Amino acid sequence: MKKDVLGFLKIKRQANVYRDILERIKDNKDVLILKKEEDTKNQACRCMDCGTPFCHSSCPLGNIIPEWNELIWADRFQEAFKFLHSTNVLPEVTGRICPALCEASCVLGINDDPITIRDNELFIVEKAFSDNFIKANPPKIRIHKRVAVIGSGPAGISTAYFLNQKGYEVTIFEKDENIGGILRYGIPDFKLEKYILERRIKILKDEGIIFKTKVNVGIDYKVEDLNKNFDAICIAIGSKVPRDIKIKGRELDGIHFAMDFLINANKSVSGEKIKETKITAKDKNVVVIGGGDTGADCVGVCIRQGAKSVTQIEIMPKPPKERPLNMPWPKYPTILRTSSSHQEGGKRYWEVSTKEFIGENGKLKALKCEKVKFGLNKDVHGKLLMNIVQNSEFEIAADLAILAMGFTNPEKTGLLENLSVEIDSRGNIKACDSDFKTNVDGVFACGDARRGASLIVWALFEGKSVADNINEYLKSKK
Ligand SMILES: Cc1cc2nc3c(=O)[nH]c(=O)nc-3n(C[C@H](O)[C@H](O)[C@H](O)COP(=O)(O)OP(=O)(O)OC[C@H]3O[C@@H](n4cnc5c(N)ncnc54)[C@H](O)[C@@H]3O)c2cc1C
Numbered sequence: 001m002k003k004d005v006l007g008f009l010k011i012k013r014q015a016n017v018y019r020d021i022l023e024r025i026k027d028n029k030d031v032l033i034l035k036k037e038e039d040t041k042n043q044a045c046r047c048m049d050c051g052t053p054f055c056h057s058s059c060p061l062g063n064i065i066p067e068w069n070e071l072i073w074a075d076r077f078q079e080a081f082k083f084l085h086s087t088n089v090l091p092e093v094t095g096r097i098c099p100a101l102c103e104a105s106c107v108l109g110i111n112d113d114p115i116t117i118r119d120n121e122l123f124i125v126e127k128a129f130s131d132n133f134i135k136a137n138p139p140k141i142r143i144h145k146r147v148a149v150i151g152s153g154p155a156g157i158s159t160a161y162f163l164n165q166k167g168y169e170v171t172i173f174e175k176d177e178n179i180g181g182i183l184r185y186g187i188p189d190f191k192l193e194k195y196i197l198e199r200r201i202k203i204l205k206d207e208g209i210i211f212k213t214k215v216n217v218g219i220d221y222k223v224e225d226l227n228k229n230f231d232a233i234c235i236a237i238g239s240k241v242p243r244d245i246k247i248k249g250r251e252l253d254g255i256h257f258a259m260d261f262l263i264n265a266n267k268s269v270s271g272e273k274i275k276e277t278k279i280t281a282k283d284k285n286v287v288v289i290g291g292g293d294t295g296a297d298c299v300g301v302c303i304r305q306g307a308k309s310v311t312q313i314e315i316m317p318k319p320p321k322e323r324p325l326n327m328p329w330p331k332y333p334t335i336l337r338t339s340s341s342h343q344e345g346g347k348r349y350w351e352v353s354t355k356e357f358i359g360e361n362g363k364l365k366a367l368k369c370e371k372v373k374f375g376l377n378k379d380v381h382g383k384l385l386m387n388i389v390q391n392s393e394f395e396i397a398a399d400l401a402i403l404a405m406g407f408t409n410p411e412k413t414g415l416l417e418n419l420s421v422e423i424d425s426r427g428n429i430k431a432c433d434s435d436f437k438t439n440v441d442g443v444f445a446c447g448d449a450r451r452g453a454s455l456i457v458w459a460l461f462e463g464k465s466v467a468d469n470i471n472e473y474l475k476s477k478k
Pocket residue numbers: 097098099150151152153154155156173174175176180181182183186187215216217218236237238239240262293294297414415446447448449453454455456457459
């Protein structure tokens with residue numbers, strides 16, 4: 001059947017939906033319900049195959065989106081998958097939890113709802129798994145040069161995949177028990193079930209990538225051995241030093257960093273032994289400080305663990321519901337985002353600052369907060385200043401406070417110190433974004449450790465780009 005080129009005028013956007021709230025909060029399974037093939041084809045038919053596809057240029061990976069949409073419509077799923085996989089080694093992850101920068105710049109979005117690009121991506125890759133046309137594809141020729149990739153998050157996986165495809169002998173070192181970085185221990189199962197990682201890791205192993213877990217490089221494995229055993233090194237260790245809040249009462253029992261809480265939650269869902277301090281939200285009044293993705297994930301976990309109440313507070317103003325005038329198409333706008341976790345319960349407050357943690361017998365009992373206002377005045381650089389609203393103090397009962405205010409930089413002790421890698425003014429690894437080289441010959445860096453805490457799609461892009469640069473470097477060393 002011929003594609004209806006006027007599909008975008010006739011078919012309305014139909015995005016993947018979530019499972020019923022009352023059902024999904026009782027388990028940790030994926031909240032998403034995938035669309036059926038016929039519905040996905042209809043959604044692909046909305047694509048206008050633009051002469052200048054802004055979706056393609058706004059995706060950091062340069063995903064070849066109009067082509068997949070055309071191939072979905074034509075029932076040519078194997079070819080669609082080939083296009084998808086040529087730029088992205090983890091479409092099963094981005095298809096679920098990427099914020100879809102592409103959709104914000106879809107041309108149809110100017111005067112209608114954009115194409116369901118992310119859902120289409122997910123459909124293609126899940127079809128590749130269910131119909132068995134994704135297979136291990138080891139390189140035909142091996143180049144006998146060895147590369148060490150340190151860190152097994154999306155940046156490390158992407159680096160290793162593209163280098164291995166070029167024929168290099170690649171070893172990924174990971175200090176945790178299991179592969180995946182934040183995908184494994186940060187993001188909860190209801191957003192990303194762990195079988196999705198296992199399925200991919202098996203393929204990568206079959207393609208020849210060596211994984212060494214429980215090895216903290218720089219401490220358990222000396223940098224002298226790295227230099228001796230490998231021709232190039234890529235540092236992809238992420239950025240996990242959490243931003244703290246140094247106010248009265250910070251030492252009280254019951255105040256934890258978000259990643260510590262999420263590591264606990266992920267390990268308890270997968271049945272992995274928890275070596276860290278045990279943290280649970282069960283029967284507690286919880287306050288999550290920080291209104292971003294990490295905070296939202298904590299809200300969803302608290303609800304599933306049976307918290308008495310969950311409140312998320314954010315110091316910045318509530319974003320607008322619609323694209324504001326100063327962020328016109330095709331920009332990715334700052335708008336109010338309501339995640340599946342927010343739909344499930346809890347309260348959200350904006351323009352709230354935490355003044356003090358109040359305790360009793362060493363244990364957290366409440367947060368003393370006050371209201372703040374932005375926009376009344378600006379600093380010399382034009383940045384909006386924060387003003388405290390007089391007499392606006394209030395308390396929120398809390399036996400557990402989760403600090404989800406972002407991350408400042410990668411861990412310096414161990415690997416970075418011992419490799420003598422230069423650090424930039426923001427505390428990240430200094431490596432230029434054109435060649436990803438550090439100041440040390442043969443040592444490259446990518447992902448959150450280089451660019452600062454960011455997104456999976458950027459980590460994947462940096463991994464792909466660093467692989468090209470390592471290839472050039474090793475070729476020049478012949
Ligand atoms: C809770 C949470 C939720 C998020 N949700 C989303 C989302 O929905 N969508 C999105 O796009 N982004 C999301 N992000 C951001 C995204 O997860 C990160 O940008 C991405 O994981 C960065 O990838 P990376 O490979 O650079 O680092 P990481 O994923 O942090 O991986 C780094 C790895 O290096 C290992 N390592 C560190 N030091 C050593 C060493 N010395 N030796 C060996 N191994 C070492 C670490 O153990 C870790 O496994 C989220 C982040 C968090 C914290």
